[in-house]
Amino acid sequence: MQRVQDPGIRDWNFPRGVASVALMVGYAAECGVDIARMLHSTGLTERQLRDPDAQIDAHAELAVVRNLVRALPDRPALGVEVGCRYRITTFGIFGFACISSPTLAEAIRFALRFLDSGFTFCLPVAEWGEGEFVAWVHDESVPVDVRQFLVERDVTAMHQVMSDLLGTHLPLTRAEFRFPMPGHADRIEQITVVRPRFDMPHNLFAIDPTLLKRPLPQANEHTWAMCLAQCRDLVHRRRARTGIAAEVRERLVPRGGVEGFIAPPGIDPVASDLTMSTRTLRRRLDAAGTSYRALLDEVRRALAEEMLTATPLSVSDVAIRLGYAEASTFIYAFRRWTGGTPAAYRRERAGHVQVASPRPFRLPV
CATH class of the missing domain: 3.90.1520 (H-NOX domain)
Structure with missing residues (x-):
């Protein structure tokens, strides 16, 4: 396989x-x-x-x-x-x-x-x-x-x-x-x-x-979990957008937390909220080196990881809340993002409960 x-x-x-x-x-x-x-x-x-x-x-x-x-x-x-x-x-x-x-x-x-x-x-x-x-x-x-x-x-x-x-x-x-x-x-x-x-x-x-x-010579489950959390935080900060992309992301991310979030808006209402045409929004995002689809993908991934980690929602419910018509489409996207399934990701997070909020880790001087 x-x-x-x-x-x-x-x-x-x-x-x-x-x-x-x-x-x-x-x-x-x-x-x-x-x-x-x-x-x-x-x-x-x-x-x-x-x-x-x-x-x-x-x-x-x-x-x-x-x-x-x-x-x-x-x-x-x-x-x-x-x-x-x-x-x-x-x-x-x-x-x-x-x-x-x-x-x-x-x-x-x-x-x-x-x-x-x-x-x-x-x-x-x-x-x-x-x-x-x-x-x-x-x-x-x-x-x-x-x-x-x-x-x-x-x-x-x-x-x-x-x-x-x-x-x-x-x-x-x-x-x-x-x-x-x-x-x-x-x-x-x-x-x-x-x-x-x-x-x-x-x-x-x-x-x-x-x-x-093959097990790695310096494998350490606790250290790995803490490093994983720090890398996730670092990457999220590096991926922070500015300008028009930041304005679009702001409208895609739920303001009231993930629990009550139901499907991100499409590009048309986002453009209307920004008081511009859809065509103008696409052109400005293209000039910024991104697209509505790419930003939606980023937001969906972040929300999916949070929902799978912090809520009891089923995989099907997570898919619906992210705007996917079928769970299979969401599972395919999640595998593309992470290399694994949503269920496997949830099991991994359940086995490393400290990952969500570890104490800051520093390499030895």
């Missing part, structure tokens, strides 16, 4: 921390590229790179990537070399949540759900099969001028992080890339071990699915 889990985001344009930019700036410095050149046209300052709480736009990191690629055009295997620098500790609380996950499978599910806690530009989709686990790595929306670099960087970083979680070099069963065979194919093979194939229809890497069930 095949199972697929999509990432919790639909594109790479999400706010992110500065750790990835700091890592690339540090790598460039070792290669003789000064920080001013790396930060050119990014709007970033050296001081921001030292602020662990700083948030930046994805386009700022993309500008740093372009500066790095232009500064080191003849550096062999640049994407691979940079990707190897991303360790599980690079990702802060997100990485610590992965470390404390019970198994590699749980860590992957968590990482996909909260992918916007990381730094990727290439979006992975996980597929669990009978004899193979495949990570399809989508680069279609990545700008062409830095696409190969980012595929190499992101795939190598994913492999490195999974190896860190297992405590050993992760063996692959397949590795395929859309770009032509580069001169540094042997360097890529040092990472994949299995011989990579190029000029393929998709980017992907695959592993033996038995590895997914």
Whole structure:
């Protein structure tokens, strides 16, 4: 039986921390590229790179990537070399949540759900099969001028992080890339071990699915629950919208709590409430880089998680309150959001009652 889990985001344009930019700036410095050149046209300052709480736009990191690629055009295997620098500790609380996950499978599910806690530009989709686990790595929306670099960087970083979680070099069963065979194919093979194939229809890497069930060396259920709560809070804050999108979200979220909430409004009444035509609202949302459907999806997911955690409503009742005509449609959407069913999500939350309001957790200094 095949199972697929999509990432919790639909594109790479999400706010992110500065750790990835700091890592690339540090790598460039070792290669003789000064920080001013790396930060050119990014709007970033050296001081921001030292602020662990700083948030930046994805386009700022993309500008740093372009500066790095232009500064080191003849550096062999640049994407691979940079990707190897991303360790599980690079990702802060997100990485610590992965470390404390019970198994590699749980860590992957968590990482996909909260992918916007990381730094990727290439979006992975996980597929669990009978004899193979495949990570399809989508680069279609990545700008062409830095696409190969980012595929190499992101795939190598994913492999490195999974190896860190297992405590050993992760063996692959397949590795395929859309770009032509580069001169540094042997360097890529040092990472994949299995011989990579190029000029393929998709980017992907695959592993033996038995590895997914292997308990992680530093698994800790209590720590994992607390990290999960902190990551959820972090992502919700990062996903907060501004401008017209914030105004639409405000009208989609119930003001009296979820208990009495019955179906979010359609786009027509929302547009009327904002004193504009539906066409104008669609145009303004498009200019803001989003859509009514995307905002409705975000709100529905948040409400679904709250209803399943904090109310005794059945899955069918939750589906109705969220505006779905059938429970099966809601279950399909929920699986797309989280990789699991609403019933499984409720059982998981019931087993981790402290997740709803844990004491703040801090990594040891």
